[in-house]
Amino acid sequence: MTPQPPGPPDGGWGWVVAFSAFAVNGLSYGLLRSLGLALPDLAEHFDRSAQDTAWISALALAMQQAASAGWALVFAPALGTLSRYFSRRRVLAVGLALTGNGVSSLFLAPALQLLLDTFGWRGALFLLGAVTLHLTPCGALLRPLSLPGDPEAPPLNPLAALGLGLFKHRAFSVFALGTALIGGGYFVPYVHLAPHALDRGLGGYGAALVVAVAAVGDSGARLVCGCLADQGWVPLPRLLALFGALTGLGLLAVGLVPAVGSEDDWGGPLLAAAGAYGLSAGSYAPLVFGVLPGLVGIGGVVQATGLVMMLMSLGGLLGPPLSGFLRDETGNFTASFLVCGSFILSGSFIYLGLPRALPSCRPTSPPATPPPERGELLPMPQV
Template identity: 85%
Template sequence: METSLTGPVGSALSTRWGARPVVMVGGILTSLGFVFSAFAGSLLHLYLGLGVLAGSGWALVFAPALGTVSRYFSRRRVFAVGLALMGNGASSLLLAPALQLLLDTFGWRGALLLLGAITLHLTPCGALLRPLELPGDPPAPPRGPLAALGLDLFAHRAFLVFALGTVLIAGGYFVPYVHLAPHALDRGLGGYRAALVVAVAAVADASARLVCGWLADQGWVPLPRLLAVFGALTGLGLLAVGLVPVVGSEEGWGGSLLAVAGAYGLSAGCFTPLVFGVLPGLVGIGGVVQATGLVMMLMSLGGLLGPPLSGFLRDETGDFTASFLVCGSLVLSGSFIYMGLPGAVPSCSRASPPATPPPERGELLPIPQVALLSSGAPHSTQEATC
């Protein structure tokens, strides 16, 4: 969670000096964190290396890099975000066996050294980021700690609603990635079958990010409405994971759990690019990097609550059924709050323009998604239809 909690710091530094140097420094810090940990002689040494040093480096990489993607693309913005985030899901699936191979071959110290060499590649990747100035950018970097970190965005009602919903959803969103395999083991599945349940959810998650990105960019449905819908589907998927051992037969529930895990992965994968893709429409293209860092922080706050709560409920009840039901309820509550976002609920009195205005041609077009008021608050032009 160190990465996510310090996400606004990476955004603030990127706003002041640009994404390129910040991501390059983040790659160096991440690599040094792994190398430093390879020579650890105590648990505190590992906390400092992997938690503080490498975690801070990741924080300097993620928010500026993802925010830069949102700034570069207009016509296919959400698809681009989904493509960037798909690597995260794919690496989660591939990294576990790769790490085990490294551990078996080189030991944990050698594995950490190799991971340090791999993560150092973030530095040349950061060097490839090209600065881009857009009409919605502020004329000067924000001054003061609140403005630099983007905390002044919480003064806008739309972002405040979005923040509250995101914290609640994050409280349940990460639970399956932590407790889905133990849940399967508790219900009698063997180690390989339990791992298959997690793999099915991970594959569905990674593939859905691309499909949902394409769907969102078609402009058929406003992004806030899609965000609320797929957030609700994610919550229902969590409820289904908790209920399958109750309603399923003793012989067939394993297959049912595979099905609901895949359904959860699809809905959760669709939610991920939307939660970042909706930001330009809420805060304006000039504030999207800062907002990305804040979203990372908000999701980490919810993530710090969900898995411990799930583990506590498992210890009290003897299984994970109550854990998934409670966390699914948190996700559904957050999705209901998303209905307060502009454009999330259909209205007969006003019709908003498409969330992503299609350019005449090309992809890398500096077209802001909304206009900015002189105070920095975003607004969109609407026309009466009734």
């Protein structure tokens, strides 16, 4: 009789996978978060509107998560593999990996502004493309891991391999709907936070500082929230709804910040609002992937990760162009951030159905073994 493989090691090579996922996040989402600094130059060079130039980042986000042969094929396996290596410290590991987004934004935002001033937008984008080539070795660090509950053979049906059967589970369907709505507003600051700061009267480096402050808050919150969430004091679905709602409120605050008097003004209110948004969005991010094992079982995590990215890509495709359209119609980004913040609040409200749809996520005292909401005690769904 073939012995069952042990459970997640909660460390070991998993930390190498976490480093790989950290680099993937930094070279993908971190770059896209800073790319908004280049949009005004692109709009001026091609004589296009904010709505038109927003499609650049929107298509990049959508292709990254849906079907791109580059970022998408690195990001989904990195996060899915990482979730399989950890149990009790899963949310912490995911949060640590996702800090790559904020850490890289902290350096890329001022660096991109310097490149734009020195080489122009063409040279700056060429150099950023060269930097992303460092994604290549990240995939070599993703060592496969066998776990109890894994299928003995991969599904022969291509549709089954996609994991579409996961939508038959009410809990995952509720989660998917809420995540799709949140995706409609979550990525707008990646594209339009810097242009919004410029519209509010800040200079180029002032706008870069706003992006950097949001990145610092984002990075710190991902790590701290991951550590606290693993303590099991509050069910993950409720934390997901809470921090999703706070992210939406943060976007509303960013949109309502008044203009500054001059380019020399550091824009204190906007910096504070951007920092609050970064803290909330950073707390939300690791929970999205940390809750998946409790929804689909540990054996379905990789498929579920891909489906979640597909759903968020729909929002990433539609949100920034809608934001650009509202900016063209109103003359500023206030309405853009208000509408996108409302999308996130709506998705967070839907998350409130998760504790009822997922009974194993009711509050309990933390046991010695991993709690059910981490997914190890749930059977793998048949897809």
